[in-house]
Amino acid sequence: MRLNNLQLINFRNYDNLHLNFKRNINLLVGKNGQGKTNIVEAIYMLSFGKSFRTNKDKEIIKFGSENLYIGGNYLKNSSKGLIEVAIGNNKKGIKVNKIHIHKIQELLGNLNVVIFSPEDLKLVKDGPRERRSFIDKEISQIMPKYYNYLVNYNKILIQRNKTLKNRIVDENLLSVYDESLANYGAYIYVLRRDFIKKIAKISNEMHKKLTGNNEELLITYKNQINLTDEDTVKDAKDKLLSKLESNRQRDIETRMTKYGIHKDDLNIFINDLDVKLYGSQGQQRTASISLKLSEIELIKQEVNDNPVLILDDVFSELDETRQKLLVENLGDVQMFITSAELAHKRIFDESETAIFYIDKGKVTNIEDGGN
Incomplete structure (x- = not known):
């Protein structure tokens, strides 16, 4: 299972962002408060329909905006899917493959996500x-x-x-x-x-x-x-x-x-x-x-199928031995890793890793010069 891409409109500190992801490691690097966790928060919402940081949807809409959009194409058991979340006017709408769902349980299990935080x-x-x-x-x-x-x-x-x-x-x-x-x-x-x-x-x-x-x-x-x-x-x-x-x-x-x-x-x-x-x-x-x-x-x-894994600022809490043990036991799981230190990239195989540098809501793919 993997998330192929993500689009954010008026989500937290992002106006309009589109990212394409690697099937293995996606390392999101930046100083605290720049928007790293906002990206994985949006990925989590595609799976659960809600944030892991707040119960108030209005808090995740970009300041000065009235609505937001999150969309992501994913692959599960060789089948393609699209999940979209829209919030505005104190209402939330969720679509799976362009079809509106009426209960959260209809969303659960489409894109399996596991989050690991401090x-x-x-x-x-x-x-x-x-x-x-x-x-x-x-x-x-x-x-x-x-x-x-x-x-x-x-x-x-x-x-x-x-x-x-x-x-x-x-x-x-x-x-x-x-x-x-x-x-x-x-x-x-x-x-x-x-x-x-x-x-x-x-x-x-x-x-x-x-x-x-x-x-x-x-x-x-x-x-x-x-x-x-x-x-x-x-x-x-x-x-x-x-x-x-x-x-x-x-x-x-x-x-x-x-x-x-x-x-x-x-x-x-x-x-x-x-x-x-x-x-x-x-x-x-x-x-x-x-x-x-x-x-x-x-x-x-x-x-x-493997779930998608989010590691939100976990490496800073682990010594290098446990960091390596954690990665070695994950096999071919697609990972989204937030870190304030680019040095953590040495743990991963560079050929399987996409590195995104995040600064004040702007995302640069270090590999190809832009996103």
């Missing part, structure tokens, strides 16, 4: 929310209907928590919410369980490569209903519904929903020690890299 290096040591976000984002790319389950679950959770905050709580209404939460939550539990089992196996293999077979990485699913490998969706629903009902009075007292998929997490161990608590910073970073690499491999297995 924040991801803290994936292991940060809180459960970051790890849930990692899980949710990747399952949604592989299985767009998961995104629909998640949206519906979160809507009901918000309604249930609002009801719990009322002076007089309507328990009949809570029963209705509990049934719906258990229904959507059950599908999410089972899909998360199956995803984590796959990614745990792949990430352990990756981790062995990165550590010269000196460390074993063990990842398991931490959930509140003691889900087993044999449990069906119905089993998960029954377990979750039982939890919600048996803890209802406590939820009423605390005015919040204690149990559900919104509390899930990952257990992460290196050589039988909890790396979140006892791992060194180097071990935590290597475990995070293993997780991100396993994400790439799993997408490849599920869709029969």
Whole structure:
């Protein structure tokens, strides 16, 4: 899978930009604040329909403009595609192959993109929310209907928590919410369980490569209903519904929903020690890299093609040994790499690398003198 080109109109600090990309390495070099991350942000939007930097679409429209356009031609499993995103008048329109889509799940999975940023290096040591976000984002790319389950679950959770905050709580209404939460939550539990089992196996293999077979990485699913490998969706629903009902009075007292998929997490161990608590910073970073690499491999297995990889200012956070290990384990993945240092180009094969120099929203392709 690869992104062949990108067009931006009134996006962040770009008036009208058109870039053609190499199938292997695309290195975006420039000082901070010049527009490197803006380009990879736009690529991300072609995959997910939203920014990874803000939830407010109006913030990405160029100052003084009223609308923006992002377009990109891509190749997936030898089939060509075009994704376009337009934002204006507080509305967003997305087209896939010139056809308007009405739900984000219709966009997900067309162009698979994995982003690796400095924040991801803290994936292991940060809180459960970051790890849930990692899980949710990747399952949604592989299985767009998961995104629909998640949206519906979160809507009901918000309604249930609002009801719990009322002076007089309507328990009949809570029963209705509990049934719906258990229904959507059950599908999410089972899909998360199956995803984590796959990614745990792949990430352990990756981790062995990165550590010269000196460390074993063990990842398991931490959930509140003691889900087993044999449990069906119905089993998960029954377990979750039982939890919600048996803890209802406590939820009423605390005015919040204690149990559900919104509390899930990952257990992460290196050589039988909890790396979140006892791992060194180097071990935590290597475990995070293993997780991100396993994400790439799993997408490849599920869709029969490599995803596009964004490395946003990651190299500055890694020593040269880990930089090389990361690149060596990426194979023929198309990469978009932002860096403030041109020196990072020495890590890559020059014949497979396009270098774009970015200065104040102007992009120059160093290889051919202009873009």
